[in-house]
Amino acid sequence: MTISVAVSGASGYAGGEVLRLLAGHPSVTIGAITAHSNAGSRLGELQPHLHALADRVLVDTTVENLAGHDVVFLALPHGASAAIAAQLDPSVLVIDAGADHRLEDPVAWEKFYGSPHAGSWPYGLPELPGHRDRLKGANRIAVPGCYPTSSLLALTPGFSAGLLEPDDVVIVAASGTSGAGKAAKPHLLGSEVMGGMSPYGVGGGHRHTPEIEQGLSAAAGESVAVSFTPTLAPMARGILTTATAKVRPGVTPEQLRAAWQEAYGREHFVRLLPEGQWPATKMVVGSNYAALQLAYDAHTNRVIVTCVIDNLNKGTAGGAVQSMNIALGLEETAGLMTQGVAP
Numbered sequence: 001m002t003i004s005v006a007v008s009g010a011s012g013y014a015g016g017e018v019l020r021l022l023a024g025h026p027s028v029t030i031g032a033i034t035a036h037s038n039a040g041s042r043l044g045e046l047q048p049h050l051h052a053l054a055d056r057v058l059v060d061t062t063v064e065n066l067a068g069h070d071v072v073f074l075a076l077p078h079g080a081s082a083a084i085a086a087q088l089d090p091s092v093l094v095i096d097a098g099a100d101h102r103l104e105d106p107v108a109w110e111k112f113y114g115s116p117h118a119g120s121w122p123y124g125l126p127e128l129p130g131h132r133d134r135l136k137g138a139n140r141i142a143v144p145g146c147y148p149t150s151s152l153l154a155l156t157p158g159f160s161a162g163l164l165e166p167d168d169v170v171i172v173a174a175s176g177t178s179g180a181g182k183a184a185k186p187h188l189l190g191s192e193v194m195g196g197m198s199p200y201g202v203g204g205g206h207r208h209t210p211e212i213e214q215g216l217s218a219a220a221g222e223s224v225a226v227s228f229t230p231t232l233a234p235m236a237r238g239i240l241t242t243a244t245a246k247v248r249p250g251v252t253p254e255q256l257r258a259a260w261q262e263a264y265g266r267e268h269f270v271r272l273l274p275e276g277q278w279p280a281t282k283m284v285v286g287s288n289y290a291a292l293q294l295a296y297d298a299h300t301n302r303v304i305v306t307c308v309i310d311n312l313n314k315g316t317a318g319g320a321v322q323s324m325n326i327a328l329g330l331e332e333t334a335g336l337m338t339q340g341v342a343p
């Protein structure tokens, strides 16, 4: 089976990573690749690492150019994908790397994004309970945000198993700068980022807070409140998320470990590391893997979980391709077997 795929936002970081993965996918033919201000350019000028596609020319992101493919990836700024998706044939598989269709609650959407809610689609994080089944045969998929991917992988097993208190969850995550996209922004200048770290979106203001709460609340079966603080780290790729939550009375460290083992023991891309080995971003950069470790802090009665992902891979493009594979009934790992890059 050969699947024709169009990729929009192909001049950006997320679209570029989708193309990098699709170029190694055994069942995919890459059709239209589209951009906005860079339409008309050769891909090799903008994504010089994509050698096999260097001579392809970017065309405008229009419904006409995206039509006629089996799958359309949207890797556009927030708010740009909903209008395009609404005009694409309902039978085509549309996979949106942006946020437009992630949140189920219109009130939360309007509060954090300030625009009308476009509705929600099946959520492309197959390792969450029940999600793989919802992705099978889907023709619309919302790819999670990168921080929500690592945060939900970190804490969902504890909430699904009923081991954690819902009102005392603290998540602090450090991201590489590619998470902010390619467009020039003063806080991303090398001189601002190199050699130091800084927080942003502090105090509950980051738009990924409701997305993380949505996923954890679904796992818990009750409302979960999250304090989420993102930080910017001097690296191009990678997220290191440290998530902690109060443990319910009577829960033992053995029960905690068993819950995470049960959740991920059969997963290919999510690895609970052997006890004592702690995740580092360099384990996963370039790959679709997530690595986790947990500890019980008896002093504060909290579980501490660390999760690392590559924000552009498992956090965006890898999750998108994995979801495509599931939706189309392909091997889930197809095009995604690249391991981490080290040193």
Ligand SMILES: NC(=O)C1=CN([C@@H]2O[C@H](COP(=O)(O)OP(=O)(O)OC[C@H]3O[C@@H](n4cnc5c(N)ncnc54)[C@H](OP(=O)(O)O)[C@@H]3O)[C@@H](O)[C@H]2O)C=CC1
Residues within 6 Å of the ligand: 008, 009, 010, 011, 012, 013, 014, 015, 034, 035, 036, 037, 038, 039, 061, 075, 076, 077, 078, 080, 097, 098, 099, 144, 145, 146, 178, 179, 180, 181, 182, 183, 311, 312, 315, 316
């Ligand atoms: N970077 C990351 O780690 C993650 C990104 N995402 C999401 O993926 C999407 C793309 O992000 P990212 O690649 O980082 O961003 P970039 O800024 O790197 O790329 C943005 C892309 O969108 C195109 N574009 C810009 N404005 C418009 C417009 N008005 N209409 C159509 N296309 C437009 C750009 O084209 P041109 O260059 O030609 O102007 C470019 O191809 C966003 O929704 C983001 O939230 C999700 C998870 C993680």
Ligand SMILES: CC(=O)N[C@@H](CCC(=O)OP(=O)(O)O)C(=O)O
Residues within 6 Å of the ligand: 097, 098, 099, 144, 145, 146, 147, 175, 176, 177, 178, 179, 180, 181, 230, 232
């Ligand atoms: C470092 C950095 O700036 N990261 C981005 C998140 C990237 C991501 O997951 O994106 P979307 O929800 O936008 O798809 C941010 O905090 O806005």
